Amino acid sequence: MKRIAIIGLLLGAGALFARAGDNPYGIDSQVQKETNFRNSLWMESYNVAGLSFRPFRIYNDLDISYDGEFGKFRPQQQAAERNNISVNTSGSTYLGKFLVWGSFSFRNIFDEGVKYNAMSYEIEDDMPYFVADANPSPWQRQEYDLHAKLASPVLWNRLSFGLGVHYVTKVGAKQIDPICETYKYNVEIVPSVTVSLGKGHYIGINGLYDNQFEMADPSLNNYMETQRVYISRGLGEAFTHKIGDNDGMQNSMYNTSRYGGGIQYGYAGDVELIADFGYVMKNTLMRDNPEQPRTYGETDQSNITGRIELLFGRSRSNHLYLRGEYRKTKGTEYTQSFNSDPGKQLWETLSTTEMSSYSRMQAKLGYDHQFGASDERGYSWMAGGEADFRMKNDSYYLPASSYSHTNASIEAFGAKQFKFRKSSLLIRLQAGYNISLSGEYVYGGTYPDYPTVDLYNQDIIYYTADWLKVGGKISYTVNVRKVNFAFNLTGDWYKPTGLDTDRTVCKASFGIIF
Amino acid sequence: MVMAAAAAMSITSCDPSENTVSAISANVIIDESGLENGISVETYIVTFTNVNTGLTVATGSENGIATAEELVPGLYNILVNGQYSDGTIYIISGSATNVNINSDGQNIPVTVAASGQSALVFKEIYYAGCTMSNGDWYFRDQFYEIYNNSDETVYADGLCIAETIFSDYSFTVRYQYPIANQDYYVFVNNTIWQIPGDGTQYPVKPGESIVIAQWGTNHQDESLSQGASPVDLSGADFEALEGEVEAGTGIVLTDNRAINMVAAVNPRGYNTPQWLTSTSGSQYILFRPSTPLRTSDFLVATNDETSLSTALEIPISEVIDAVQAVSGSERLNFLGLPTMLDAGTIWVDDPGSYTGQSISRKILSTEDDGRVIYQDTNNTSSDFQVNDTPVVRRNGAGVPSWNTWYTAE
Numbered sequence: 001m002k003r004i005a006i007i008g009l010l011l012g013a014g015a016l017f018a019r020a021g022d023n024p025y026g027i028d029s030q031v032q033k034e035t036n037f038r039n040s041l042w043m044e045s046y047n048v049a050g051l052s053f054r055p056f057r058i059y060n061d062l063d064i065s066y067d068g069e070f071g072k073f074r075p076q077q078q079a080a081e082r083n084n085i086s087v088n089t090s091g092s093t094y095l096g097k098f099l100v101w102g103s104f105s106f107r108n109i110f111d112e113g114v115k116y117n118a119m120s121y122e123i124e125d126d127m128p129y130f131v132a133d134a135n136p137s138p139w140q141r142q143e144y145d146l147h148a149k150l151a152s153p154v155l156w157n158r159l160s161f162g163l164g165v166h167y168v169t170k171v172g173a174k175q176i177d178p179i180c181e182t183y184k185y186n187v188e189i190v191p192s193v194t195v196s197l198g199k200g201h202y203i204g205i206n207g208l209y210d211n212q213f214e215m216a217d218p219s220l221n222n223y224m225e226t227q228r229v230y231i232s233r234g235l236g237e238a239f240t241h242k243i244g245d246n247d248g249m250q251n252s253m254y255n256t257s258r259y260g261g262g263i264q265y266g267y268a269g270d271v272e273l274i275a276d277f278g279y280v281m282k283n284t285l286m287r288d289n290p291e292q293p294r295t296y297g298e299t300d301q302s303n304i305t306g307r308i309e310l311l312f313g314r315s316r317s318n319h320l321y322l323r324g325e326y327r328k329t330k331g332t333e334y335t336q337s338f339n340s341d342p343g344k345q346l347w348e349t350l351s352t353t354e355m356s357s358y359s360r361m362q363a364k365l366g367y368d369h370q371f372g373a374s375d376e377r378g379y380s381w382m383a384g385g386e387a388d389f390r391m392k393n394d395s396y397y398l399p400a401s402s403y404s405h406t407n408a409s410i411e412a413f414g415a416k417q418f419k420f421r422k423s424s425l426l427i428r429l430q431a432g433y434n435i436s437l438s439g440e441y442v443y444g445g446t447y448p449d450y451p452t453v454d455l456y457n458q459d460i461i462y463y464t465a466d467w468l469k470v471g472g473k474i475s476y477t478v479n480v481r482k483v484n485f486a487f488n489l490t491g492d493w494y495k496p497t498g499l500d501t502d503r504t505v506c507k508a509s510f511g512i513i514f
Numbered sequence: 515m516v517m518a519a520a521a522a523m524s525i526t527s528c529d530p531s532e533n534t535v536s537a538i539s540a541n542v543i544i545d546e547s548g549l550e551n552g553i554s555v556e557t558y559i560v561t562f563t564n565v566n567t568g569l570t571v572a573t574g575s576e577n578g579i580a581t582a583e584e585l586v587p588g589l590y591n592i593l594v595n596g597q598y599s600d601g602t603i604y605i606i607s608g609s610a611t612n613v614n615i616n617s618d619g620q621n622i623p624v625t626v627a628a629s630g631q632s633a634l635v636f637k638e639i640y641y642a643g644c645t646m647s648n649g650d651w652y653f654r655d656q657f658y659e660i661y662n663n664s665d666e667t668v669y670a671d672g673l674c675i676a677e678t679i680f681s682d683y684s685f686t687v688r689y690q691y692p693i694a695n696q697d698y699y700v701f702v703n704n705t706i707w708q709i710p711g712d713g714t715q716y717p718v719k720p721g722e723s724i725v726i727a728q729w730g731t732n733h734q735d736e737s738l739s740q741g742a743s744p745v746d747l748s749g750a751d752f753e754a755l756e757g758e759v760e761a762g763t764g765i766v767l768t769d770n771r772a773i774n775m776v777a778a779v780n781p782r783g784y785n786t787p788q789w790l791t792s793t794s795g796s797q798y799i800l801f802r803p804s805t806p807l808r809t810s811d812f813l814v815a816t817n818d819e820t821s822l823s824t825a826l827e828i829p830i831s832e833v834i835d836a837v838q839a840v841s842g843s844e845r846l847n848f849l850g851l852p853t854m855l856d857a858g859t860i861w862v863d864d865p866g867s868y869t870g871q872s873i874s875r876k877i878l879s880t881e882d883d884g885r886v887i888y889q890d891t892n893n894t895s896s897d898f899q900v901n902d903t904p905v906v907r908r909n910g911a912g913v914p915s916w917n918t919w920y921t922a923e
Contacts, residue, residue: 226866239566241844242865246683292686335589337612338847340688350614353535353587397535398586
């Protein structure tokens with residue numbers, strides 16, 4: 001872990017030495033930094049090579065931030081209260097003719113009231129296989145997140161290559177019996193190529209490979225009291241195990257591989273456009289006990305993403321985007337028998353059966369407009385809105401259970417930047433409303449008292465609620481001797497109608513942009 | 515765009531070879547070829563227990579075939595039970611363990627064998643212990659009630675009770691002992707407690723029971739369990755003590771009116787002040803040894819480097835009754851008793867136990883004179899039930915006449 005932190009700091013220091021202070025296109029404020037990302041349509045894409053053809057303003061920043069989340073209106077496996085202290089640095093520069101962007105974050109997270117999660121750093125909502133217990137618990141977590149993108153210069157006036165690397169390692173510890181320590185990492189490598197077709201037309205492709213591994217080591221503070229755990233198989237179905245005693249559950253492991261690719265089309269002329277489509281397959285195997293591995297389940301996921309984004313108008317003042325994602329996950333259970341023959345003592349797979357199917361669809365349509373976008377110091381006013389549609393439809397085949405919900409939400413915002421001689425103040429207000437269109441959880445199994453069933457009974461209340469969101473942001477940037485000090489405060493409040501709960505999400509950060 | 519993506523996905527997911535699960539049926543073909551003297555059973559009860567979930571489906575046989583419908587594909591333990599009487603009651607049973615049932619109409623052959631029904635059976639076992647008001651656990655109130663389920667008087671003299679061992683503590687290595695025909699034996703590595711007597715000293719009449727206490731005292735006493743224990747065992751017939759002894763934590767295990775048993779043999783090689791069996795459940799056997807129990811005959815498993823496996827073999831033919839309790843359904847794939855002794859298992863609610871719960875045998879019928887006949891199919895899964903509170907001499911079991919100190923609660 002120390003090595004990762006050192007590498008991250010070195011990257012930050014590298015960005016410092018390669019600073020953009022002497023660059024006339026440097027970033028001097030929070031507004032300029034956000035606009036830089038808004039206007040760089042290839043930055044969000046997995047295709048890093050596309051950055052070579054379109055300008056991306058170089059910058060560096062470093063901040064320390066606090067993130068807090070409070071309130072019971074949340075999915076049950078998320079913390080009732082989260083306090084997160086993080087140190088973040090990111091920056092971009094040219095190393096020779098290569099454009100380099102990198103970021104590093106260290107996050108120290110203190111969670112309270114995490115429910116139905118005994119052994120996983122985090123549980124994705126389309127993962128049927130996880131270990132749950134009935135004891136809400138604090139979790140302490142640390143994350144090291146390194147991300148780098150490298151785009152080659154344009155070769156032969158037509159071609160560029162890119163490479164993205166993302167390395168994340170996470171350490172978590174559950175505090176109340178059954179306790180556990182879990183270690184998780186993933187390495188994602190994304191090569192890409194972009195070709196200029198002339199007259200502002202570009203086409204690109206990228207590949208993706210991601211390897212993830214997590215191992216959790218459960219134990220007990222009070223070793224005299226064995227704890228019951230439930231190995232979820234999906235939508236409440238579970239079989240029981242225990243932590244403690246000599247025959248209790250051993251380490252649990254997730255092995256995940258993601259691989260896929262994407263294709264992009266871009267245009268830069270009077271308007272700027274990107275159409276970016278990706279397809280990624282993901283396979284995850286959940287097992288326990290590395291010495292005598294027993295496989296509980298396997299998921300195979302297909303993920304299709306699409307993004308069409310358009311900048312138009314004077315100084316790219318108009319921004320229109322449509323994003324979509326469709327994800328389908330199949331859950332396969334293993335029928336295994338323990339072979340206790342001398343010299344063997346291993347779990348042997350007798351058959352596998354597809355037992356569950358999870359699907360999720362999401363679409364977003366958004367528009368924003370910047371008034372005064374041509375000003376080098378950034379817009380004076382900005383306003384926009386977004387409509388979001390989300391649908392989830394999960395099935396467990398036998399005994400039949402189902403879990404589905406559909407939501408639609410709209411959000412609007414307005415922002416004003418006050419520009420002073422050596423500083424700027426950004427004030428943003430936003431409000432949104434979510435409507436639950438439908439939602440239902442039907443458990444068809446025989447153990448309705450299991451905590452895994454209670455999890456879905458509680459979560460469906462969250463996902464079928466209409467809620468109001470209001471929030472805002474204040475960002476102040478002041479220039480002192482070529483260094484810009486940035487102070488940011490953001491907050492959002494979620495209030496469901498008809499429920500006596502709420503959720504506040506806030507963030508405060510202090511840093512420098514240089 | 516999203517709709518197009520969804521359409522693409524729906525196309526890619528229409529793989530005709532995709533194995534989507536549906537409920538299936540399975541047929542157990544009962545093979546009676548091993549039965550002699552014309553023994554045959556018209557209708558067997560066949561139970562399918564899903565090893566992973568613990569769910570049980572029971573069905574009856576017809577013409578030697580039992581069909582279970584609506585099974586979830588998976589790993590099953592299958593138990594076949596029937597009874598035959600020609601004056602003597604025989605239990606006809608067979609089993610198949612860890613059977614992978616994954617195709618509709620799958621046939622599973624099970625061979626059945628006959629054994630005589632036991633006169634003496636375990637009627638109630640309280641092994642779990644209880645939790646005191648201060649959070650500490652109390653485990654000295656374990657007891658084992660043995661009932662005369664027959665219509666003839668039997669004698670408890672010389673009867674032995676013990677726990678068996680079959681694997682390491684993590685239940686991953688099944689012990690292999692250096693003995694021919696290992697399948698004919700069970701193995702004991704804890705103290706074997708034996709009821710004293712000259713052979714006719716402790717008669718047990720039909721409908722009567724004897725209670726063997728770990729310690730035959732009133733455990734409800736505030737000074738012992740802070741009143742948490744559900745049982746007063748001062749009326750127990752026997753206690754697994756050879757005399758007053760200090761338990762090591764300062765507590766003195768007094769010698770009570772219950773008759774002291776004899777620690778016949780202890781393969782572990784060291785004495786413990788009390789007979790504490792696992793509060794997560796164990797394999798319990800009642801047997802009458804046909805030869806002296808000798809400490810020189812201990813065996814060590816060939817596949818255990820720690821020698822924790824030291825045990826004495828007990829021929830299955832000498833076992834009168836056996837019951838298997840485990841910590842939970844996770845143990846269904848690794849059970850410890852031969853299926854002809856006990857083809858099933860049971861567990862109380864909490865894996866750490868100390869729940870104050872007991873297991874007791876289910877009632878089969880009640881005779882005209884009020885005597886209760888208990889179900890005995892050598893299958894704990896179906897023969898036993900979990901009780902929230904243990905009761906000594908539940909269902910009005912009789913007290914042997916020689917127990918003059920018993921007072922009904």
